[in-house]
Amino acid sequence: xxxxxxxxxxxxxxxxxxxxxxxxxxxNHDAMYWYRQDPGQGLRLIYYSQIVNDFQxxxxxxxxxxxREKKESFPLTVTSAQKNPTxxxxxxxxxxxxxxxxxxxxxxxxxxxxx
Amino acid sequence: xxxxEQHPSTLSVQExxxxxxxxxxxxxxxxxxxxxxxxLGKRPQLIIDIRSNVGEKKDQRxxxxxxxxxxxxxxxxxETQPEDSAVYFCAARGEGASKIIxxxxxxxxxxx
Numbered sequence: 001x002x003x004x005x006x007x008x009x010x011x012x013x014x015x016x017x018x019x020x021x022x023x024x025x026x027x028n029h030d031a032m033y034w035y036r037q038d039p040g041q042g043l044r045l046i047y048y049s050q051i052v053n054d055f056q057x058x059x060x061x062x063x064x065x066x067x068r069e070k071k072e073s074f075p076l077t078v079t080s081a082q083k084n085p086t087x088x089x090x091x092x093x094x095x096x097x098x099x100x101x102x103x104x105x106x107x108x109x110x111x112x113x114x115x
Numbered sequence: 116x117x118x119x120e121q122h123p124s125t126l127s128v129q130e131x132x133x134x135x136x137x138x139x140x141x142x143x144x145x146x147x148x149x150x151x152x153x154x155l156g157k158r159p160q161l162i163i164d165i166r167s168n169v170g171e172k173k174d175q176r177x178x179x180x181x182x183x184x185x186x187x188x189x190x191x192x193x194e195t196q197p198e199d200s201a202v203y204f205c206a207a208r209g210e211g212a213s214k215i216i217x218x219x220x221x222x223x224x225x226x227x
Contacts, residue, residue, distance in 0.1 A: 090158060100211070101213045106160070
């Protein structure tokens with residue numbers, strides 16, 4: 001969705017380096033998410049956050065870290081501890097209304113390649 | 116925890132024919148079922164969703180059906196066109212939950 005931006009679109013990293021992927025949304029959505037997608041595969045949840053200054057691990061959190069200091073921003077750091085980080089990373093957000101989370105909207109993604 | 120299974124993993128249909136993708140979920144408390152379409156190299160986009168208080172929902176050539184008793188839901192695409200070629204993901208969300216559990220995806224190809 002146009003209200004969610006991710007940068008950069010392509011990112012190259014040397015082995016052993018940490019790298020941070022940006023995700024910003026101007027939709028005033030409460031929840032934000034990070035997914036990893038490998039070629040020809042599905043979406044695997046890395047981390048998610050329901051409110052500022054709080055986040056939970058998803059299914060594949062090892063080697064990744066996040067922060068949620070502002071409602072509109074949810075950056076993801078891929079650390080050197082992540083052994084196979086080459087993948088397509090998707091950020092998403094979801095509004096909360098009446099105690100119910102509604103549809104998730106995805107950003108355009110960042111394609112990370114480790115050289 | 117919730118698990119969503121999706122079948123088939125690949126589907127090829129003749130242009131103009133119908134396509135059906137099926138999903139099952141494990142958590143009986145799930146009450147929201149979206150379907151996403153992802154074109155090659157692009158982001159997933161919501162194409163239709165259904166909540167547990169509804170058995171069927173239709174939007175032009177796309178329809179979704181839900182059987183709560185059997186914990187099944189399906190995507191139906193009629194009069195398929197070349198632009199329908201993509202990967203389709205089903206998903207389920209539990210009541211009050213913020214995260215969505217995705218199926219493994221179906222690669223749909225439309226033969227001319």
